[in-house]
Amino acid sequence: MHTKREGEIRIPSGCAIAAVISRKGKGMTGERIIESMKPMHDRSNGLGGGFAGYGIYPDYKEQYALHLFFDDTSAKADCERFLRESFEVVRAEPIPTRKIPQITDEPLIWRYFVSPLKSMLASLQLDEKEYVVRTVMKINTEMKGAYVFSSGKNMGTFKAVGYPEDVGRFYRLEEYEAYSWTAHGRYPTNTPGWWGGAHPFALLDYSIVHNGEISSYDANRRFIEMFGYQCTLQTDTEVITYIADYLLRRQGLTLNEMANVIAAPFWSTIKEKPAEEQQNLTYLRSVFSSLLITGPFSIVLGFDGGLMALNDRLKLRSMVVGEKDDRVCVASEEAAIRAMEPDAHHIWSPAGGEPVIVRVETEKEKGKN
C-alpha cells in the first residue's frame, strides 16, 4: 500500500522535546538523551521520533555529512550520480541500524561525506554553504524517491516513524558520542507522519525540534520561499528551520536577534524598554515582520557549537531547563530532565520569548576555569 507522504494530505487536528549539551564539549553517547524521552512517551503517538547529535563525525569533520532516505535502489542510483557530479564523495555507506520489531517499513538509509567541487563553486560563484543548500533543495524537490534529511558538518540527524526511544535504538545511538543532543517525539497534528517529516528538521548545521503548531505557517512560508527555500512537507517545523538559516546565516543576525524576530515581544512590552532596546526591537519587528511566528511553540535549535531553546511569546507550550555539572538540559517536562540527571539543580522555566542560549566553551575559555 502506498503510504501518503507529507504534503499529500492534511489532517486538521502535542509532541515532546529534549536536549542536553556539555559546556565543556565532552562527548556523551546517545543513551542519555534516549532515557529522557521515556517518561514523555505519552506525548507522542508513535508516528515520529528523532535525534540530532553534534560532534559525532570527528574523522570527517571537514566534509558535509549528507543523510538520505531513498524509496528504492533506482532512486538511489539516480541520486548518487547527481551527488558525484556535484561533490567529491569522500565516503558513502549505509547508516548502521538495528532490526527491531517496533520500527518497520524503513526506506534505504545512507550517508555521504562530501566536499563541494571547487570547479562548481567557481563557475556558479557560490560559497560552500549556499551551494550545499541549493543542492539539498534540488534533491528534495526534483528527485523523486530521494530525500536529504541532514546536511551539516560533524553533526547528523537520525529520524524515523516510531516512538523516539525505539528510533534511538534503531539507529544505534549508543555508538555515537556528541557534545550536544536534541530529541523529539512526534504527535503529528496536520500531516500523516512519514520518515522525512519526523523531527529534527535540519539544513546545514541548523536543526530544529519543535513542540506546537504555528498559526503563521503560510505567512512565514510565503516570505521564506522568496529566498530560494522550498517548503515541501506542509509541516511548520520545516519553515522554522529555513527561517533559522535565513536569519542566522544569510542575514547574519545573532541568536538573540533571531529570537526577537520570531518571538517578538508585544508592542506594549517593547514600549516599556529603555530607548536603545526599543529601537532595536522595533527595527527587528518591522524589517522581518513576516517572520514573526505566532501560535504555540517550544523549540530547540541546534547549531555548530551550541543550542538555543525558545518558547513562543505567550508561552503556550511548556519548557524547563536544568543544570548538572557542565551539562545543561532542556525538555518539555521536568521528568525528562530528571531521567537524564536525577540530581539536576536550578530547574527553571524560561519566560515566553526568552531565549536560552548555551555554547560549548572555546579552548581559551576552558583554560580559565
Added chain:
Amino acid sequence: MYMIDAAAYDYKTLNETIRQNTGGCTVTHCLGQRFLAAGMGEDHAVTTYGTPGNALGAYLNGAEIHVHGSAQDAVGDTMNSGRIVIHGSVGDAVGYAMRGGKIFVRGNAGYRAGIHMKAYGETCPAILIGGKCGSFLGEYQAGGILAVLGLPSPDDAPETLSRPIVGNFPSTGMHGGRLYLRGDTSGLHFPEYVSVRAATDEDMRILDPYLTEFCDVFGYEKSLITGEPFTLVTPDTKNPYKQMYVMN
C-alpha cells in the same frame, strides 16, 4: 502507610494501585506519570516523592496530596475539593478552572496560574503561591482567591532571581474573585477593567485563614509574611466582557 515504588508502573497501573489503597499511600520515584490521584475523594491521601507528571490531582474530589519535590503542568485541573500541597514549584496552568479546594505551593508557579478559577455559593477555591509567578496570572479569573507571596523559592535559578513577583499581563479578562500580591507591585501593569488597591484589614481577614494554613504546612513564621503590605486586585465592573471587546 502503604508504599508504592512508581518506577515499576505506568500511569494507569500506578493510579489503579493508589485508588485501591484508601486511607493513604506514599508513592516514591515518580517520573512523569500523569493524572496521579485524579478524581479521588476524601478517602484518599497521597504523598509523592520524585517528579509526578502533568495533571496531578485533576478533578480532585476531596483527597489530600503532598508532593515532595516539584510538580509539572496543570496541577489540580478542574479540581472540585480537597487539598494539594507542593513543597517545590509547579509548571504552567496550576489550578486551571479550579472550582473548589486549596492548592499551596512553596516555590514558584509558571504561566497562567489560576486561569479561569471560579466560585459558586459556599464553594470558594484558593491558590497560594509562596514564590513568584509567570505571565497571565489569574487569566479570566471568575472567582476564588489567588495569592502570590514573592518569598525566595528553594529552586530559584540565577536566571529567575531578578524577575518581578508576577510576569506580564496579570488578571487579563478577570471578572470575579480576588488576587492578593505581597510586597511592592508598583512596576506591574493591570488591565483597565480591574481595580488595584492596598488591601484593607477587612481584605486581610478574608485571606488570613489561608495564610495561617500556608505557614503551618511549610513551617513559615507568619509575621514574616504579614510584615509586608498586600495589594488586592478585583474586577471593577459587573459586565467585564462588554468592556473587553467594545467600549459601550
